[in-house]
Amino acid sequence: MKNSKKVEDNILRAARKIFTLHGRKGATMAEIAEEAGISRTLLNYYYRDKDKLFEGVFNDILTHFLPNINEAFEDNSSIMEKIGRVIDIYTDVLLENPDIPVFIINQINTDPDHLMKTVEGISNFTETRAKISKRLEAEMNYGSIRRIPTIDIITTFLGMVTFPFLGKNALEKAFKLEDADEYKNYILGRKALVFDTMKNLLERRQKNVFSWS
């Protein structure tokens, strides 16, 4: 049983890579099998068909992409401290799983309904989302952060955190990040920049700072 567990993990890793690269339709069982180092028929033994395999990868990715940020909202730290922690958590998870953002974006574009429904069905997602909204609302009422739409907070955060992973291959070439360490250091150093951006987004300031015309 220990060995078959190991094989299954390896299959999931290989399948994730190929599905991310060529999409649900474009990926072939043969290529996944080759990437996993097993035969096509053996792959079919573990996952009876392509759909089952995709669902396996899909669920595996979602559980990683939705790290438990619940805990960050449990203690009595300040809102900016919480945001710093969430940036930390997401950055570290994505450094370990850099292909997750590409996979999710493709899923959003090919089958958004399936994605949203699965996400809502997972553990405490809805609960966590409500908790975060409530906290932000309270902070805005109190005046400790600026009153801006939640969608702006979320897209700014996700855009800043995920884009370096979405464009990884191009960034490495365009900016000559030769080895893996250079890329990793760039990502780690970026945590502070993301935090500063979120701070700038949320902090209270004089009016009309947004207009440039």
Place this chain on the structure above:
Amino acid sequence: MKNSKKVEDNILRAARKIFTLHGRKGATMAEIAEEAGISRTLLNYYYRDKDKLFEGVFNDILTHFLPNINEAFEDNSSIMEKIGRVIDIYTDVLLENPDIPVFIINQINTDPDHLMKTVEGISNFTETRAKISKRLEAEMNYGSIRRIPTIDIITTFLGMVTFPFLGKNALEKAFKLEDADEYKNYILGRKALVFDTMKNLLERRQKNVFSWS
């Protein structure tokens, strides 16, 4: 000739949609033909094979994605005015072609070399890039903007501008943007937020503002 031009444009539009959705491998000629409202064989008449069609879509997209921002760097306006104009240009182009970011991200992940080489071969890309770098360098030396790596400027800009398009379908559902106008207004309103973020990134400030630990 006028009619065949119209048919070709329609094919490119359909092909772009299907390639974006299912990838270069996953997209089928039949589905593209159906989307374009013609038969498979007629599609083969216009584009002899799938590769030719993909290249057609690819080049079409690149010329749109690399709008001529050269002009923005020609006059003697301030650096922030230029950035405001570039945000304007990109936002407007992407509103007209919202699937471009997804297509590019997938291309980055499946065949980055091909992408980089094609980009470098296009019009005045290299020249424009050099001009922008030079200008940023000069501003940093002069002290009018903060000294930060170009990669941070580029990823912040591209992440802020493209993410709402990459995640369009999910954002519309999560934040109940029911009709097309609501999404468009959100994107247009976001221009100011992107500008403010870039301003915050580039403006000079006291040291250590980046640390939160």
Place this chain on the structure above:
DNA sequence: GTCTATACGCAGATAGAC
């Protein structure tokens, strides 16, 4: 669990009539 052999359908591409 892992292999070989095989069946079946789908997708790409061309020939040739009109």
Place this chain on the structure above:
DNA sequence: GTCTATCTGCGTATAGAC
């Protein structure tokens, strides 16, 4: 330019031996 018919190969999936 647009159609019908057809060839060929690839990909999925299962049967069955070991």
